[in-house]
Amino acid sequence: MTVELNLNGRTALVTGASSGLGRHFAQVLARAGAKVIVAARRTQSLESLCGEITAADGQASALQLDVTDSASVSRLFSDIGLMGGFDILINNAGVTTTRSVLDLSEQEWDQVVDTNLKGNFLVAQGAARLMKTQGRGGTIINIASILGLRVAGYVAPYTASKAGVVQLTKAMALELARYGIRVNALCPGYIETNLNQEFFASEVGQALVKRIPQRRLGRPEDLDGPLLLLCSDAGSYITGASLAVDGGHLVSTL
Secondary structure, three states: OOOOOOOOOOEEEEEOOOOHHHHHHHHHHHHOOOEEEEEEOOHHHHHHHHHHHHHOOOEEEEEEOOOOOHHHHHHHHHHHHHOOOOOEEEEOOOOOOOOOOOOOOHHHHHHHHHHHHHHHHHHHHHHHHHHHHHOOOEEEEEEOOHHHOOOOOOOHHHHHHHHHHHHHHHHHHHHHHHHOEEEEEEEEOOEOOOOOHHHHHOHHHHHHHOOOOOOOOEOHHHHHHHHHHHHOHHHOOOOOOEEEEOOOHHHOOO
């Protein structure tokens, strides 16, 4: 039997879709045949994304979402239920800060952890509840990071929150398997974007790249295959996994 990486007839929700990897993921899923619902706090950017997807013969709609606000999350899934439900969640919204633990404020800690871990939980919980009610299973992909599996300096709340996402993924996978809901974590390594190009062109950035066994940064498209594997029937027996896509960074020597 041949299993294809297509998502025809399915609906996918992507959070944090107004920019960066979330925006990229939405476009990938649309090209694979999914009807895409994009959600973020900044709806203006979402509308332009929907326009791009529609212009490429895809289907997309936008909803506003603050992942740290349980009322906002509840409204989102109520609206999605009225739209006919969905099959796939890409739980992508996240933030970070760069500061020594000696100087980190409580407010900075809360902002990162509330968004990356609490927000991840609230959205995954809402998704799972709707998927269970629908009775047709589904798949949840939490976007973690290799920094949830290995540490780096000056990003303590980020690494702690992403480690929490990895463990949350395993816990939810265990509990939700009986409902036909698969839960996995995608753990990107260092991916080159417009926001970090200047840093990685610097001497410090280049030194970091040299520590990656493949000696290069990842590109957003390097995540496409792993994403589609976890979303599609090709990954139907994968749940509770944390898939690192990092050019071998996690296995590099200390």
